[in-house]
Amino acid sequence: MIYTLTLNPSVDYIVKLDSFQLGALHRTENEAKFPGGKGINVSRVLKQMETNSKALGFIGGFTGAYIEQFLETENIETDFVKVVEDSRINIKLKTGQESEINAKGPDISEAAFSLLKDKIRQLNADDLLVLAGSIPGSLPKTTYEELVKICKETGAQFVVDAEGDLLKKVLKYKPFLIKPNHHELGELFDTLISSPEEVIQFGKKLVSMGAENVIVSLADQGAVFINKDSTLLANVPKGKVKNSVGAGDSMVAGFLAAYERTGDLIEAFRYSVASGSATAFSLGLCTKDQVAELLPQVQIKEIR
Numbered sequence: 319m320i321y322t323l324t325l326n327p328s329v330d331y332i333v334k335l336d337s338f339q340l341g342a343l344h345r346t347e348n349e350a351k352f353p354g355g356k357g358i359n360v361s362r363v364l365k366q367m368e369t370n371s372k373a374l375g376f377i378g379g380f381t382g383a384y385i386e387q388f389l390e391t392e393n394i395e396t397d398f399v400k401v402v403e404d405s406r407i408n409i410k411l412k413t414g415q416e417s418e419i420n421a422k423g424p425d426i427s428e429a430a431f432s433l434l435k436d437k438i439r440q441l442n443a444d445d446l447l448v449l450a451g452s453i454p455g456s457l458p459k460t461t462y463e464e465l466v467k468i469c470k471e472t473g474a475q476f477v478v479d480a481e482g483d484l485l486k487k488v489l490k491y492k493p494f495l496i497k498p499n500h501h502e503l504g505e506l507f508d509t510l511i512s513s514p515e516e517v518i519q520f521g522k523k524l525v526s527m528g529a530e531n532v533i534v535s536l537a538d539q540g541a542v543f544i545n546k547d548s549t550l551l552a553n554v555p556k557g558k559v560k561n562s563v564g565a566g567d568s569m570v571a572g573f574l575a576a577y578e579r580t581g582d583l584i585e586a587f588r589y590s591v592a593s594g595s596a597t598a599f600s601l602g603l604c605t606k607d608q609v610a611e612l613l614p615q616v617q618i619k620e621i622r
């Protein structure tokens with residue numbers, strides 16, 4: 319079974335404005351809210367792809383209740399640890415440009431963290447855990463490492479979608495998949511990366527550092543897949559970006575759903591890219607039909 323872990327879930331509040339001026343009163347053109355947080359987005363897209371998962375993490379208060387109920391109405395299993403403070407609200411401002419204000423989120427007690435670890439200890443070699451998103455400030459910076467070590471003990475495979483040191487520190491434990499974007503890849507190596515060629519050069523380093531499969535997205539410039547046997551380059555479909563929040567998470571979900579169904583890495587990569595773009599072209603996350611519609615536009619080229 320696939321489990322997703324969101325340590326700091328959110329209600330994403332998406333606000334559309336004509337323009338934004340500091341210090342002024344603004345009235346929205348329209349707005350929408352969705353349960354968010356990277357692991358939760360992965361669970362929601364997996365469900366669209368008819369792949370079941372169980373969402374783990376910490377939730378609290380009225381925002382936490384909203385997140386849990388929303389997932390329930392989508393028939394997504396959850397097993398959250400409850401915390402005292404409200405889950406956060408993240409603001410996504412659309413003004414032609416996309417700006418985000420991600421909140422700090424609730425404090426997590428040692429007791430709550432310990433309950434979460436007990437849940438992860440129940441996983442086994444048939445399971446896969448997706449660890450995605452930032453770590454609340456009240457948890458140690460080594461949290462992902464600690465959780466990944468538990469996966470190693472249980473035999474469960476794991477996927478990590480996180481930035482900087484969080485990602486670097488788990489590579490030696492051999493994640494099944496990681497998915498940095500090209501900016502995050504550059505930050506890992508203290509350099510600027512702007513082309514697929516540079517992505518390939520640095521992506522290969524991540525494989526040599528322990529990652530089994532690496533997908534690096536470059537927004538509208540395409541995406542690269544690298545493992546020890548092959549390097550693949552994909553174009554992205556053409557369309558109008560409505561809201562790219564969750565596009566990266568959709569790539570992880572599209573990949574896992576298609577790989578579980580077909581066992582074919584190339585097909586999984588194609589689904590990954592189509593899912594990312596289908597989400598970028600929607601207000602919320604992609605649906606199965608939107609992904610199917612974009613799939614024929616995604617061409618994969620093997621780089622030798």
Ligand SMILES: Nc1ncnc2c1ncn2[C@@H]1O[C@H](COP(=O)(O)OP(=O)(O)OP(=O)(O)O)[C@@H](O)[C@H]1O
Pocket residue numbers: 498499500535536537538540541554555556557559562563564565566567569590591592593594595596598
């Ligand atoms: N302008 C675009 N046109 C087509 N597809 C896009 C565009 N922008 C993003 N995408 C799709 O979304 C995927 C992820 O985009 P990006 O590289 O911005 O990742 P990310 O930064 O992890 O995303 P997120 O916005 O979720 O943080 C791309 O691989 C592509 O499939």
Ligand SMILES: O=P(O)(O)OC[C@@]1(O)O[C@H](CO)[C@@H](O)[C@@H]1O
Pocket residue numbers: 326328330353354355356359408420450451452453563564565566567
């Ligand atoms: O603050 P984090 O954990 O880094 O990211 C949280 C977040 O921006 O990521 C998701 C999109 O990927 C959103 O649903 C959510 O608001």
